[in-house]
Amino acid sequence: MTRIKNICCIGAGYVGGPTMAVIAQKCPEINVTVVDINEQRIAAWNDEDVENIPIYEPGLSKIVKEARDRNLFFSTDVDAAIDKADMIFISVNTPTKTYGIGKGMAADLKYIELCARQIARVSKTDKIVVEKSTLPVRTAEALKNILDNTGNGVNYQILSNPEFLAEGTAVDDLMNPDRVLIGGDLDNSEGKEAVEALVDIYAHWIPRERLLTTNVWSSELSKLTANAFLAQRVSSINAMSELCEKTGADVNEVSKAVGMDSRIGSKFLKSSVGFGGSCFQKDILNLVYISKSFGLHEVADYWEQVILMNDHQKRRFAAKIVQTLFNTVSGKKIALLGWAFKKDTNDTRESAAIYVADYLLNEQAEIVVYDPKVKTEQIYADLDYLNTRASKENRARVKVVDTPYEATKDAHAVALLTEWEEFKDLDWKKIYNKMLKPAFLFDGRRLLERKTKEEIGFEFYAIGS
Numbered sequence: 019m020t021r022i023k024n025i026c027c028i029g030a031g032y033v034g035g036p037t038m039a040v041i042a043q044k045c046p047e048i049n050v051t052v053v054d055i056n057e058q059r060i061a062a063w064n065d066e067d068v069e070n071i072p073i074y075e076p077g078l079s080k081i082v083k084e085a086r087d088r089n090l091f092f093s094t095d096v097d098a099a100i101d102k103a104d105m106i107f108i109s110v111n112t113p114t115k116t117y118g119i120g121k122g123m124a125a126d127l128k129y130i131e132l133c134a135r136q137i138a139r140v141s142k143t144d145k146i147v148v149e150k151s152t153l154p155v156r157t158a159e160a161l162k163n164i165l166d167n168t169g170n171g172v173n174y175q176i177l178s179n180p181e182f183l184a185e186g187t188a189v190d191d192l193m194n195p196d197r198v199l200i201g202g203d204l205d206n207s208e209g210k211e212a213v214e215a216l217v218d219i220y221a222h223w224i225p226r227e228r229l230l231t232t233n234v235w236s237s238e239l240s241k242l243t244a245n246a247f248l249a250q251r252v253s254s255i256n257a258m259s260e261l262c263e264k265t266g267a268d269v270n271e272v273s274k275a276v277g278m279d280s281r282i283g284s285k286f287l288k289s290s291v292g293f294g295g296s297c298f299q300k301d302i303l304n305l306v307y308i309s310k311s312f313g314l315h316e317v318a319d320y321w322e323q324v325i326l327m328n329d330h331q332k333r334r335f336a337a338k339i340v341q342t343l344f345n346t347v348s349g350k351k352i353a354l355l356g357w358a359f360k361k362d363t364n365d366t367r368e369s370a371a372i373y374v375a376d377y378l379l380n381e382q383a384e385i386v387v388y389d390p391k392v393k394t395e396q397i398y399a400d401l402d403y404l405n406t407r408a409s410k411e412n413r414a415r416v417k418v419v420d421t422p423y424e425a426t427k428d429a430h431a432v433a434l435l436t437e438w439e440e441f442k443d444l445d446w447k448k449i450y451n452k453m454l455k456p457a458f459l460f461d462g463r464r465l466l467e468r469k470t471k472e473e474i475g476f477e478f479y480a481i482g483s
């Protein structure tokens with residue numbers, strides 16, 4: 019059996035960093051080198067103070083501290099790491115295309131292709147190449163084509179090993195996954211051996227029955243399917259939240275009642291201001307694009323509705339703020355609590371907060387943001403990326419502050435957009451006292467208790483009730 023001694027992972031992001039840290043911790047006999055072209059990111063992974071690593075995930079810094087410079091290395095020398103490795107994970111970003119054919123829908127595979135060409139150029143010994151990034155079904159075929167036709171006669175086995183970790187719980191998800199999916203060429207002995215080599219790595223800490231092997235195409239498509247199903251549950255409950263608001267039903271009660279049916283299950287039925295994150299929207303759009311490209315228009319329309327519902331939910335929440343504040347927020351100060359797309363992460367990609375802020379800025383509001391983990395520059399970068407207004411104007415009209423009390427002082431309204439635990443325990447009486455009256459509080463996460471907030475004096479609105 020092939021025993022892996024050296025792993026290279028291309029891409030030191032939210033997936034590459036935590037995944038490789040856990041593999042290194044659990045497999046001390048394997049050298050793991052995570053490489054990236056982003057020098058700043060690699061420098062941060064190597065920062066002497068392990069609390070400064072570039073990704074915030076509960077429990078991650080401890081693992082990095084244990085394994086770093088023992089058998090876990092971070093480097094910008096991509097060629098050297100490829101050359102040395104017997105197994106190469108590709109964990110680069112696969113964003114939605116912003117140009118050309120498939121613009122706004124298809125996955126942009128340029129970074130994947132660059133990796134493949136670099137691997138082909140550098141490799142002198144046989145390699146197992148593992149797709150860790152989320153990819154359209156049949157990408158492995160294109161990878162194989164590039165590797166076999168531009169390489170130096172090296173033999174490549176391509177595996178698909180999509181990652182199912184969720185941000186904020188990445189370490190727990192990696193330590194104790196529901197399943198690990200490995201797709202490979204099971205009809206051929208070399209393919210089987212490659213699959214076994216990867217199974218063997220995960221078997222260091224995951225029970226074998228949770229290591230699921232399939233053909234490559236099923237593995238690639240299962241990742242998109244899992245995200246589509248998860249996002250669809252959120253859009254489904256969010257659709258019901260609007261109906262709840264019209265009828266006097268409460269979405270939390272509906273969600274509980276529905277989720278207690280063991281056929282439905284209780285997870286992922288929490289109504290919110292809309293799902294965010296780097297994956298759901300991108301992966302569903304990708305699924306829609308693939309379906310359309312096969313002429314499956316009904317399939318495409320079915321999944322696209324999940325995104326349309328999500329866009330509606332974000333817009334609806336922002337519109338509710340404007341409406342409630344007597345149909346104008348022009349010149350009014352609105353405090354946004356939370357900017358990350360969910361709690362326990364500093365990631366803001368596709369966060370609902372960005373869209374709510376943009377909507378309110380279009381209505382001429384003055385915005386003040388507090389988030390415990392997101393850096394000020396990130397907030398401005400997120401708004402600038404939308405290109406709705408000049409960067410100078412974003413900086414003039416959005417303030418980022420260090421405490422929730424500073425954010426809410428003299429505000430007309432507070433909107434809670436990320437479900438950070440600390441927001442539950444704020445001194446809400448103190449906040450109320452320093453706000454303009456009537457003091458409006460909009461809970462986009464169903465985090466706060468209505469009764470106590472109304473007793474304090476807030477005009478309270480919570481999604482789905």
Ligand SMILES: NC(=O)c1ccc[n+]([C@@H]2O[C@H](COP(=O)([O-])OP(=O)(O)OC[C@H]3O[C@@H](n4cnc5c(N)ncnc54)[C@H](O)[C@@H]3O)[C@@H](O)[C@H]2O)c1
Pocket residue numbers: 028029030031032033034053054055056059096109110111112129132133150151152153181182183184185296297
């Ligand atoms: N973020 C998640 O929670 C998550 C979970 C599961 C799967 N995924 C998938 O995993 C993939 C990576 O996601 P991410 O969130 O880690 O992305 P990311 O943007 O955080 O990290 C990707 C890294 O790859 C680097 N990179 C790009 N091209 C490179 C190249 N040619 N050579 C070296 N480095 C290069 C970038 O500089 C970046 O640091 C995506 O396909 C995503 O869909 C993400």
Ligand SMILES: O=c1ccn([C@@H]2O[C@H](COP(=O)(O)OP(=O)(O)O[C@H]3O[C@H](CO)[C@@H](O)[C@H](O)[C@H]3O)[C@@H](O)[C@H]2O)c(=O)[nH]1
Pocket residue numbers: 152181182183184185186245248252285286287288289290291292293294295296297298359360
């Ligand atoms: O009941 C819920 C559950 C989630 N969300 C929101 O949905 C978004 C996504 O949350 P989550 O799925 O927990 O985080 P991600 O890190 O985006 O993880 C998803 O996307 C990853 C990238 O593909 C996959 O690996 C994970 O399995 C999949 O859960 C966030 O904005 C959440 O606030 C809700 O509004 N209600």
